[in-house]
Amino acid sequence: MYIGFSEAETFLRNCEDAVILTHQNPDGDCIGAGFALKDILEALGKRSRVVCSDEFPKRFDFLTDVGAGEYFEPKTVIAVDIADTKLMGKYREIYGSKVQLCIDHHISNKNYAEKTLLRSNAAAACEVIYELAEFMGVEITRHCAMCIYTGISTDSGCFRYSCTTPRTHEIAAELMKRFDINFARINRYMFEVKSINRIHLECAVTELMENYLGNRLTIIAVTQAMMNEMGVKQEELEGFAPLTIQLEDTEVGILMREREDGVFKCSFRSANDVNVSAICQTLGGGGHEKAAGCTVCGDIEEAKKQLIEAVERAL
Amino acid sequence: MYIGFSEAETFLRNCEDAVILTHQNPDGDCIGAGFALKDILEALGKRSRVVCSDEFPKRFDFLTDVGAGEYFEPKTVIAVDIADTKLMGKYREIYGSKVQLCIDHHISNKNYAEKTLLRSNAAAACEVIYELAEFMGVEITRHCAMCIYTGISTDSGCFRYSCTTPRTHEIAAELMKRFDINFARINRYMFEVKSINRIHLECAVTELMENYLGNRLTIIAVTQAMMNEMGVKQEELEGFAPLTIQLEDTEVGILMREREDGVFKCSFRSANDVNVSAICQTLGGGGHEKAAGCTVCGDIEEAKKQLIEAVERAL
Numbered sequence: 001m002y003i004g005f006s007e008a009e010t011f012l013r014n015c016e017d018a019v020i021l022t023h024q025n026p027d028g029d030c031i032g033a034g035f036a037l038k039d040i041l042e043a044l045g046k047r048s049r050v051v052c053s054d055e056f057p058k059r060f061d062f063l064t065d066v067g068a069g070e071y072f073e074p075k076t077v078i079a080v081d082i083a084d085t086k087l088m089g090k091y092r093e094i095y096g097s098k099v100q101l102c103i104d105h106h107i108s109n110k111n112y113a114e115k116t117l118l119r120s121n122a123a124a125a126c127e128v129i130y131e132l133a134e135f136m137g138v139e140i141t142r143h144c145a146m147c148i149y150t151g152i153s154t155d156s157g158c159f160r161y162s163c164t165t166p167r168t169h170e171i172a173a174e175l176m177k178r179f180d181i182n183f184a185r186i187n188r189y190m191f192e193v194k195s196i197n198r199i200h201l202e203c204a205v206t207e208l209m210e211n212y213l214g215n216r217l218t219i220i221a222v223t224q225a226m227m228n229e230m231g232v233k234q235e236e237l238e239g240f241a242p243l244t245i246q247l248e249d250t251e252v253g254i255l256m257r258e259r260e261d262g263v264f265k266c267s268f269r270s271a272n273d274v275n276v277s278a279i280c281q282t283l284g285g286g287g288h289e290k291a292a293g294c295t296v297c298g299d300i301e302e303a304k305k306q307l308i309e310a311v312e313r314a315l
Numbered sequence: 316m317y318i319g320f321s322e323a324e325t326f327l328r329n330c331e332d333a334v335i336l337t338h339q340n341p342d343g344d345c346i347g348a349g350f351a352l353k354d355i356l357e358a359l360g361k362r363s364r365v366v367c368s369d370e371f372p373k374r375f376d377f378l379t380d381v382g383a384g385e386y387f388e389p390k391t392v393i394a395v396d397i398a399d400t401k402l403m404g405k406y407r408e409i410y411g412s413k414v415q416l417c418i419d420h421h422i423s424n425k426n427y428a429e430k431t432l433l434r435s436n437a438a439a440a441c442e443v444i445y446e447l448a449e450f451m452g453v454e455i456t457r458h459c460a461m462c463i464y465t466g467i468s469t470d471s472g473c474f475r476y477s478c479t480t481p482r483t484h485e486i487a488a489e490l491m492k493r494f495d496i497n498f499a500r501i502n503r504y505m506f507e508v509k510s511i512n513r514i515h516l517e518c519a520v521t522e523l524m525e526n527y528l529g530n531r532l533t534i535i536a537v538t539q540a541m542m543n544e545m546g547v548k549q550e551e552l553e554g555f556a557p558l559t560i561q562l563e564d565t566e567v568g569i570l571m572r573e574r575e576d577g578v579f580k581c582s583f584r585s586a587n588d589v590n591v592s593a594i595c596q597t598l599g600g601g602g603h604e605k606a607a608g609c610t611v612c613g614d615i616e617e618a619k620k621q622l623i624e625a626v627e628r629a630l
Contacts, residue, residue: 159474159487160506162499166488172474173484184477185587191475193563196524203518209511248508272500 001115005135008117011101012041012136018048019074021099023082024089025238026052028190030081031060032151033103033125037080038069039144040133047072053089059189063147076100081125081151083109083286103128105155108277108286123163126151130171145179146186153183154190157242161290204230205240215249217311221256221264223300234259241267241291252276252311256303259295264303268292279314283307316430320450323432326416327356327451333363334389336414338397339404340553341367343505345396346375347466348418348440352395353384354459355448362387368404374504378462391415396440396466398424398601418443420470423592423601438478441466445486460494461501468498469505472557476605519545520555530564532626536571536579538615549574556582556606567591567626571618574610579618583607594629598622 003011020037022030034050041048049069056064077098082088083106085096102113105128107120119128126148133140140148152171156164159172175181194202208220222237234257244253253269266283268276270290277292283306285294296303318326335352337345349365356363364384371379392413397403398421400411417428420443422435434443441463448455455463467486471479474487490496509517523535537552549572559568568584581598583591585605592607598621600609611618 157473157502159484160499160502164491164498166492169474169484169488169491173481173488176479176484177481183479184475187472187475188586192557192561194561196562199521199524199561203521206514206518209514242507246507246509246514247511271503 002111003115003117005117005132007115008101008103008132009136011115012046012132013044015041015046015076015078015100017072017074018046018076018078019095020048020050021077021079021082021088021091021095022050022052023087024053025235026054026056026060028060028154029124029126029151031056031063032147032149032154033080033129035063035066036126036129036133036140036144036147036151037078037103039141039147040129040136040138043138043140048078049074051091053091059193060150062186062189063143063150066143078103079113080104080129081106085110085112103132106288108281108288108292121165123161123165123168124152124155126155127168127171130175142179142181145175146181149175149181149183150186150190153187158187158191163288163290198236201230201232201236202240202243205237206243209244209247211247211250212308213312213315215247216251216315217308218244218247218250218253219256219304219307220244220254221300221304222258224258224261227258234265241269245269245271251315252279254307254311256296256300256307258300262297262299262303264296264300266294266296266307268294274314279310282310282313317426318430318432320432320447322430323416323418323447324451326430327361327447328359330356330361330391330393330415332387332389333361333391333393334410335363335365336392336394336397336403336406336410337365337367338402339368340550341369341371341375343375343469344439344441344466346371346378347462347464347469348395348444350378350381351441351444351448351455351459351462351466352393352418354456354462355444355451355453358453358455363393364389366406368406374508375465377501377504378458378465381458393418394428395419395444396421400425400427418447421603423596423603436480438476438480438483439467439470441470442483442486445490457494457496460490461496464490464496464498465501465505468502473502473506478603478605513551516545516547516551517555517558520552521558524559524562526562526565527623528627528630530562531566531630532623533559533562533565533568534571534619534622535559535569536615536619537573539573539576542573549580556584560584560586566630567594569622569626571611571615571622573615577612577614577618579611579615581609581611581622583609589629594625597625597628 022034079102099113102116105122241255255267256264270276275289280292280294283294337349394417414428417431420437556570570582571579585591590604595607595609598609
């Protein structure tokens with residue numbers, strides 16, 4: 001059931017001992033939203049714990065080093081930034097059918113929770129969390145402000161992507177006015193800092209670029225054999241999808257990573273107006289209009305053929 | 316003489332036939348400011364012309380294709396985003412000593428004009444132009460809004476850099492509310508789109524990274540011999556300076572380009588808190604705290620030595 005801010009407020013004010021679920025392959029938005037909500041619940045005198053199927057990456061230490069929360073038997077299950085229980089990883093089995101409140105901004109949200117506060121025009125789940133805190137009149141802390149800024153910045157590509165709205169900028173302005181959040185350093189860590197290995201890997205991956213459909217589709221495909229040769233794991237290729245839409249004529253970019261033998265995790269990006277979420281849905285996946293994903297099976301050439309055909313139908 | 320908005324308004328309302336100077340190696344901010352000011356003067360019924368020592372790069376066609384203005388004998392000389400007459404290129408001799416109004420945001424502005432409207436806390440000259448239009452109550456057009464957005468976005472690194480203020484975000488929000496400025500496409504062209512040659516060149520240049528002073532200084536040096544070998548011109552290396560501050564420990568990054576035999580154009584970037592404008596001033600250059608430049612002479616090793624010593628003194 002979809003709910004509004006008022007009902008979400010009632011829920012939060014009445015809940016107890018909440019576990020806050022974030023999605024697997026955690027990014028700035030789900031980590032930001034999870035820890036911001038934890039701060040808000042703390043301000044309300046509630047105990048909560050942020051959980052994730054994967055470890056939080058080191059570059060988010062400045063948000064997560066307050067601690068994810070001590071262990072307790074949860075009485076409340078809240079999900080943030082999770083469109084589908086599939087994205088809960090190992091927590092799906094435990095909590096997938098027990099989510100009481102979901103706070104999200106994905107239009108593709110599967111409405112799996114008892115109550116869902118969905119704002120699909122928000123650039124980030126953190127934007128929804130901010131509006132909720134404002135609505136509730138909760139005094140946020142500097143840490144909470146940094147969580148929210150980080151989520152908004154990462155999910156909007158630092159205000160670059162079309163999901164950015166005037167409100168996104170206004171929230172950034174309000175956070176910056178009220179708190180010294182060192183946004184330049186945050187953005188440096190989110191968008192600029194790379195290890196020397198990562199820099200070399202980026203160059204190697206870039207060299208794999210292939211163009212199809214009159215250059216309107218760019219694919220970068222990395223097989224397990226290539227990963228073995230380069231000495232990298234699949235997770236290390238996280239964040240490379242935007243490399244696929246650097247060329248001027250490209251409308252759709254796909255990063256294919258072979259997860260296991262003949263199973264490719266495909267991350268789609270749209271350069272302009274093509275809705276890649278719709279394309280991914282035809283392949284059993286989903287996501288945002290500009291950034292979506294799916295899994296395809298087969299040998300590398302078969303897998304590419306499926307993707308090329310799906311994109312061709314959409315163009 | 317430094318002036319305020321009121322005196323700048325009086326000047327613009329009373330001027331006639333203005334030539335608007337932009338700096339050499341034009342970027343989004345000087346082009347945006349030049350063409351935005353031209354729009355504003357047009358709204359006031361004034362004739363103006365935007366001039367630049369170099370051609371406007373093709374990616375700014377969406378701003379410049381309205382035309383830079385017909386030829387006329389100027390009665391007024393205005394400079395935008397130009398901190399020093401040295402940056403006027405071939406127009407320095409003609410107009411360098413005749414600038415009546417300079418509108419700028421560089422703290423290093425040399426105060427060379429008769430009247431200077433300087434707002435050193437503005438993220439971009441375009442931010443100053445926006446505030447001036449607001450102050451004057453001039454109705455801006457969609458084209459003018461796109462010019463201003465582009466300038467603000469490019470100079471703030473899309474709201475990433477520390478020069479960004481709450482006001483920078485507020486102006487972006489106001490422009491987006493009032494006009495359909497297609498900011499996602501603008502940002503794509505400003506920050507993402509590259510030619511395939513550029514992509515390969517970026518990888519090649521990245522491989523030249525050298526680290527000094529316990530990794531706190533990174534230098535990428537490109538000699539004329541290297542450019543010949545790679546088949547590129549000095550101008551094609553424009554925009555690569557940020558590559559020098561990608562590594563976590565780097566505080567100062569320098570891109571050195573050999574302009575002519577033994578003369579190196581050096582572009583400095585600061586990753587965090589080091590003021591590179593101050594370092595460049597010790598070497599006869601200048602700029603912003605986070606992005607500055609200078610020229611050093613000598614063979615490549617001598618030139619590097621000068622830079623390393625200057626940075627070491629500052630760290």
